[in-house]
Amino acid sequence: MTKDIVVLGAGMVGVCTALALLQRGHAVVLVDRREPGRETSYGNAGIIQREAVQPYAFPREWAAVLRVVARQGNDVHYHPGALASLLPPLARYWRESAPDRYAGTIAAYSALIRHCLTEHERLIALAGAEDLVRKSGWLQGYRSAAAFDDAARAATEVGQQHGLDYRILDRAGITATDPAWCGPLAGAIHWRDPWTIADPGELVSRYATLYSQAGGIVRRGDAMTLRQAGSGWTVTTDEGPVNAAHAVVTLGPWASALIRPLGYRFPLFVKRGYHRHYAVESMPSLPLLDVENGFLLAPMKRGLRLTTGAEFAHHDAAPTPVQLRNAERHARELVRMGAPVEDTPWLGARPCVADMRPIVGQAPRHPGLWFNFGHGHQGFTLGPVTARLLAELMDGEQPWVDASPYDPVRFG
Ligand SMILES: Cc1cc2nc3c(=O)[nH]c(=O)nc-3n(C[C@H](O)[C@H](O)[C@H](O)COP(=O)(O)OP(=O)(O)OC[C@H]3O[C@@H](n4cnc5c(N)ncnc54)[C@H](O)[C@@H]3O)c2cc1C
Incomplete structure (x- = not known):
């Protein structure tokens, strides 16, 4: 069944999420205050890190910690x-x-990282971005x-x-x-x-063009205007309010500013x-x-x-x-x-x-609100992977990767 969905934040994660949902037949509006791919997803090192099966852990040896403290x-x-x-x-x-906990995280993380090349490959081909x-x-x-x-x-x-x-x-x-x-x-x-x-921001732009050419809508607007409206959500954009049954937060480092006032105190x-x-x-x-x-x-x-x-x-x-x-x-x-x-x-x-895993899934206390953020050092790599995972969850399907390690409920 077609759903009306607003996706908030058009970095690598948001653009891939909007695209994955659109390709499943949903009506999607992607909202950002800037052009797609102009923030973190623009400025990174541009590596699709198939080797990054172990996320960056906090050093456990005191010598390493003291070295950091002493700058x-x-x-x-x-x-x-x-x-x-x-x-x-x-x-x-x-x-x-x-x-012991890190070993569990590596198992979960590597299960996502394993798919990064194949998921990007499909989008790169559709977007004609091989030159990058x-x-x-x-x-x-x-x-x-x-x-x-x-x-x-x-x-x-x-x-x-x-x-x-x-x-x-x-x-x-x-x-x-x-x-x-x-x-x-x-x-x-x-x-x-x-x-x-060769240009990470340009790859996000090409994915965004692919999304627009397939009928996806992009609007300029402030995600902080998101409000519950009836059984759905509304957000103000330059071209008026956008109403949708579902809202997806893909605001990367800005996610906490939106979700804290809703009562989510994630680490x-x-x-x-x-x-x-x-x-x-x-x-x-x-x-x-x-x-x-x-x-x-x-x-x-x-x-x-x-x-x-x-x-x-x-x-x-x-x-x-x-x-x-x-x-x-x-x-x-x-x-x-x-x-x-x-x-x-x-x-x-x-x-x-804090647990080095992105937060992907349904907001525990707000029907119709979904999260896909917190990709740390590998959001450019994982954008299309967690986009697919979230789209499968939103469609009530059995996801192709175990989604439980990323479920927002782990933080209450
Ligand atoms: C120096 C550096 C090097 C890196 N190297 C790599 C690498 O080689 N490989 C890799 O995989 N990852 C790398 N990363 C990490 C990667 O860049 C991030 O994990 C990823 O870009 C996060 O994507 P995102 O879409 O979640 O966030 P973003 O790209 O930041 O997107 C968030 C979007 O939300 C929008 N937004 C924010 N507030 C609002 C608002 N109020 N209203 C509307 N829109 C709003 C922003 O404009 C932005 O477009 C690196 C990061 C850094 C800093």
Whole structure:
């Protein structure tokens, strides 16, 4: 039966959700205050991370925690003033990262990640977006031989357990694989399954065009105007109110602003991240993560995109791009980088959940309200996967992936 559905938020997750519902014959309106794909889904590293079967856990060794607290290392930065409000979700994040609980999360997470390439592949073909895609993986690089040896052992274990395609490359192997990378690298793991996208925001735009061409409606509006109206929902847009029997929240890092007033106090937080593009003489073909210095360099249409690790801060606090400045210095040791393309760095926020699983399913206390957010470090990867999962749930079908690990009821 056709349903009227309004989808709130047009990032990778919202666009894929609107498309999946439309393709099932529903009448869908996608609402955003901006063009589709202009926020977090625009600024990421553009990797469809088939290898990411283990979400980022909170470090459990005290040495690693103290290193972060002392602000040694460039992978994590924090605003001391934000810690008091971040403490409850971070304490839960720490608990959920205990080995027994984390093992359950890996099992659930890997069951979603397994489908990321096939779900994107279908949409990329329909959207005619093959020109944005490179299917040759990415490099996880190490400067010290000891760190590289540990990583090679870990990659072998996870790679064999999850059937991933990877190669362990020494220094010569890196150069043979991508001659653009030079400098002080001891070795790298080459994850060969993942796909990389030359312009992540453009891929979301192409999916949004596919949605519009198939009859989907896009409206500019503020999701915060969402109200219950009779047995359904209404939201105000530039072209008047949109009424629908069902509303889906796909607001990524802004989801908590909408759902908290409705009484949902989920353990959500953001890990902010920066990017900046640089001119290069010779563009690498594969992205490279400098693990020890906490940044990634990805070849993109606009230049070589440098993305940073996690910054724990209030979502709307002023930018403090210290990680980016440190990363730029180290990046120049790895590749001949010219001037930055933009005057100021881009800032975005990964929408994180303390148990490292996205929240996908029906709102526990509001009929007709559905959630699909909290994809953390892998929302660009998982957009089409959780979109399909949510669409199957909304249609009352047995989903093709067990949906229980993502059910909002786990937080009451
Ligand atoms: C530096 C960095 C690198 C990353 N690299 C990768 C990667 O390589 N691979 C990967 O899979 N993931 C990566 N991620 C994570 C990924 O980008 C996110 O998980 C993903 O983009 C989240 O998508 P989303 O659709 O949930 O949120 P968003 O893309 O942020 O979309 C939310 C939408 O809601 C809209 N919105 C907000 N408030 C309102 C309102 N009041 N009214 C109307 N609309 C509103 C916004 O305009 C936006 O369009 C990275 C993230 C960062 C920060």
